[in-house]
Amino acid sequence: MSTDTLMPERSGLLSPIxxxxxxxxxxxxxxxRYVIFPLGQIFVFVVGAALLLTVISYVIAFLxxxxxxxxxxxxxxxxxxxxMIISGISIGFVYAMIALGYTLVYGVLKFINFAHSxxxxxxxxxxxxxxxxxxxxxxxxxxxxxxxxxxxxxxxxVLSGLLAVGIERVAYKPLRRAPRLVxxxxxxxxxxxxxxxxxxxxxxxxxxxxxxxxxxxxxWIRNPILTLTFGEYDVRVRTxxxxxxxxxxxxxxxxxxxVNGTKSGRGIRAISMDQTTAGLMGIPVNLMIxxxxxxxxxxxxxxxxxxxxxxxxxxxxxxxxxxxKAFTAAVLGGIGNITGxxxxxxxxxxxxxxxxxxxxxxxxxxIRYTDIITFGILIAVLIFRPSGLLGERVDEKV
Amino acid sequence: MKLKKLVTLGGLVALIxxxxxxFAAADGHTVIRIASQSPLSGGQSVLGISIRNGVELAISxxxxxxxxxxxTVEFVPFDDQATPExxxxxxxxxxxxxxxxxxxxxxxxxxxxxxxxxxxxxxxVMISPANTNPAVTDRGLPTVNRVCGRDDLQGPxxxxxxSQELGISSVYILHDTTAYGQGVAEYFQEQAVADGVTVLGxxxxxxxxxxxxxxxxxxxxxxDLVYFGGIYNQTAVFISQARAAGYEGLFMGPDGxxxxxxxxxxxxSGVGTYYTTVAGPASIYPNAAQFIEDYTEAFGExxxxxxxxxxxxxxxxxxxxxxxxxxxxxxPARADVAAAVRATEGFEGLTGSITFDINGDPEIGLxxxxxxxxxxxxxxxxxxxxxxxEIPSPVHxxxxxxMEVEATPGS
Numbered sequence: 089m090s091t092d093t094l095m096p097e098r099s100g101l102l103s104p105i106x107x108x109x110x111x112x113x114x115x116x117x118x119x120x121r122y123v124i125f126p127l128g129q130i131f132v133f134v135v136g137a138a139l140l141l142t143v144i145s146y147v148i149a150f151l152x153x154x155x156x157x158x159x160x161x162x163x164x165x166x167x168x169x170x171x172m173i174i175s176g177i178s179i180g181f182v183y184a185m186i187a188l189g190y191t192l193v194y195g196v197l198k199f200i201n202f203a204h205s206x207x208x209x210x211x212x213x214x215x216x217x218x219x220x221x222x223x224x225x226x227x228x229x230x231x232x233x234x235x236x237x238x239x240x241x242x243x244x245x246v247l248s249g250l251l252a253v254g255i256e257r258v259a260y261k262p263l264r265r266a267p268r269l270v271x272x273x274x275x276x277x278x279x280x281x282x283x284x285x286x287x288x289x290x291x292x293x294x295x296x297x298x299x300x301x302x303x304x305x306x307x308w309i310r311n312p313i314l315t316l317t318f319g320e321y322d323v324r325v326r327t328x329x330x331x332x333x334x335x336x337x338x339x340x341x342x343x344x345x346x347v348n349g350t351k352s353g354r355g356i357r358a359i360s361m362d363q364t365t366a367g368l369m370g371i372p373v374n375l376m377i378x379x380x381x382x383x384x385x386x387x388x389x390x391x392x393x394x395x396x397x398x399x400x401x402x403x404x405x406x407x408x409x410x411x412x413k414a415f416t417a418a419v420l421g422g423i424g425n426i427t428g429x430x431x432x433x434x435x436x437x438x439x440x441x442x443x444x445x446x447x448x449x450x451x452x453x454x455i456r457y458t459d460i461i462t463f464g465i466l467i468a469v470l471i472f473r474p475s476g477l478l479g480e481r482v483d484e485k486v
Numbered sequence: 487m488k489l490k491k492l493v494t495l496g497g498l499v500a501l502i503x504x505x506x507x508x509f510a511a512a513d514g515h516t517v518i519r520i521a522s523q524s525p526l527s528g529g530q531s532v533l534g535i536s537i538r539n540g541v542e543l544a545i546s547x548x549x550x551x552x553x554x555x556x557x558t559v560e561f562v563p564f565d566d567q568a569t570p571e572x573x574x575x576x577x578x579x580x581x582x583x584x585x586x587x588x589x590x591x592x593x594x595x596x597x598x599x600x601x602x603x604x605x606x607x608x609x610x611v612m613i614s615p616a617n618t619n620p621a622v623t624d625r626g627l628p629t630v631n632r633v634c635g636r637d638d639l640q641g642p643x644x645x646x647x648x649s650q651e652l653g654i655s656s657v658y659i660l661h662d663t664t665a666y667g668q669g670v671a672e673y674f675q676e677q678a679v680a681d682g683v684t685v686l687g688x689x690x691x692x693x694x695x696x697x698x699x700x701x702x703x704x705x706x707x708x709x710d711l712v713y714f715g716g717i718y719n720q721t722a723v724f725i726s727q728a729r730a731a732g733y734e735g736l737f738m739g740p741d742g743x744x745x746x747x748x749x750x751x752x753x754x755s756g757v758g759t760y761y762t763t764v765a766g767p768a769s770i771y772p773n774a775a776q777f778i779e780d781y782t783e784a785f786g787e788x789x790x791x792x793x794x795x796x797x798x799x800x801x802x803x804x805x806x807x808x809x810x811x812x813x814x815x816x817x818p819a820r821a822d823v824a825a826a827v828r829a830t831e832g833f834e835g836l837t838g839s840i841t842f843d844i845n846g847d848p849e850i851g852l853x854x855x856x857x858x859x860x861x862x863x864x865x866x867x868x869x870x871x872x873x874x875x876e877i878p879s880p881v882h883x884x885x886x887x888x889m890e891v892e893a894t895p896g897s
Contacts, residue, residue, distance in 0.1 A: 167706040172732075175698035298719055300751050310730055310754075324732040329698075399695045400730075401723045401751050406695055444699030445706075448687050455689045455700060456663065 126344040137438040155449045170323040172445040178329040180437025181336035185391035186414030187382030187429035195360040195424040196380045202275040206282035206410020211392025223302040233308045241393045248389020256381040266420040270454040287404040298424040304400045321354040354404040422476030495500045515558040521580045523591030526565035539565045540796030541590045551808045562607040573597035577604035588803035595619030600839040602630045613822040616796035622847040629824045633847035635764035641673030643853040644762040649681035656684040656711035670740040671715030677806035697727045722751035729755035744867035759858040765791040770871045774836045798835035847879035
């Protein structure tokens, strides 16, 4: 296996074709492979999605300049655009992080882990528990915000990751040789069990399952981190949006390094290509599968904690819709493909945010149709590219 | 085995029933029973138990006139578990007992509607302390009455208050796409448009956690008020996010906001929110001071919303039974009781003066606008009553209109 098969640029979306020896040497350095390239990829996806949707929105505004009396769509768009993009990016990263869990497990075991949406929920509920515990020890105000977020997100990620490993051991491993439909059904069963166990625990301990984060009233959560001024309008950027974006980028870089730059990552890629042969080559298959579940679960849990910090209130039933959308994102990008999950998540988040912002001005449609249009786009993409935007499992083509 | 147990149990119940009737007969008094149906277990039991307590208190205090006529009034509470099936099955048990002459209940319109069909088939009168769905009385059943307001007047109450008292000129309306939320939002919109308020948006969403995308157009349109027809677990989350995103206008909603959970979720962001309701806390009624004292003494806790309504409903039922008993000179027939209750006119209760229209709605319903003061769930009772509106029921409004037309024949 030559080194360039490890290169993520195989995806082909972003390949600045420079054949100069300096570039080739540079492109083999760790700095490029683990920092600059993935950062550039994220940047291109975000900016590309934002630009594409902005252009489409202005085309719509051009076609329907006044969809409703006294509403000039261009004026409204000018005003809403920064807010829509920021909320699209932050929810997009949440979807991308959940989608990674679906796609990693699919890549390795070829089945959809439908319990993953509940792993996300467990992440958000455990973040609530952690913050409440810290709060009960003596005031969250005294904590450094960055430290508090890091501790909360990291602990929820580890808890969720361990839970995912446990679920795999209990519900999927005994069925590994069963038909693919069987673990699918156990996954659905597990997701119901998780919902109701969490609800039972919440009801027994605090007698309520609307879990409101104690961070809600902290100044740095309530007040915007910065206020951008566009002409006469102010756009507030919420601290939690920035936290989501930064945390997601750091974790995505870490994942890229892990999968492409470490021995364990190579093991995971190997068993996703061919489990039996990889096993014969001495790769500990069960350990690698557990590791995959741990990483997927940790990403889901971290996403849940970040989402919870942003929305401020979670319930044991919160996982369903984000889980469904993240699954859509994974399929849109190409299930089994890590880069695809990232692209799909950002796209779905951005599309949703723009639709919520624009459909309001078309009373005949309305935001109730946001999900319908999002899934319509998914169907349209799958008709023309049945294996998703970036194709299913790039590795297999090597 | 199970069947055998059931049969034995049924036999026991029948035996006890027969014994109590015979005991009552032994001391020369005929027994009249009043049943209550409300959820006594489960998540809504706080409200359901306070309905039961209100009925119990009313029977112990107000059955004097019937006792003078030689009757003993007994109380039989039923637990409908907020479930239609249980409510209907209880209703079957209730109608099978000939000594039960009135039912006070339910808490949930969804339970009241099917159960009331059973009562009506047996001419048994039902007086509801809490059901606001228009369909409860709009079916025109002669036995079904309520002492509280209606959802199709609650929405307009909010709209009238917003346009006249708050002086808003634009509103953005959201709803939760359910029959309740969308219904009350549509009634709000209708009235708002009639009052000349610009409706900047009317949107339904099932989203329950992440409202960021939905908030963006609201920020751009900058309405004076956002009305959200929905229940606190969704609306309070929305409100806290909208405040964080920089929306500076007002919030308003229906009685789905009326829960201490609202303050628990929304916190500081929820303070200042207005909501309409058909049942204020008992403390807002001028005649209820003695009631609150008695209730607290009897049950060890202050009354919840609907306890005073249950007390009034029971009082009306007792008055109706006494009237029918006097007219019949014997144990009255159920149909006569129902007719006497429907004919209630100017009954002075804790919650105001009640006259039923031909459908069983109070001719003048009371609607309250309240403002949230509480930033935590414990402070919920500190919310202030901003305004009380008296609005005629649809039937009564039509009657009044007809009378006006008659009075001015030239128009």
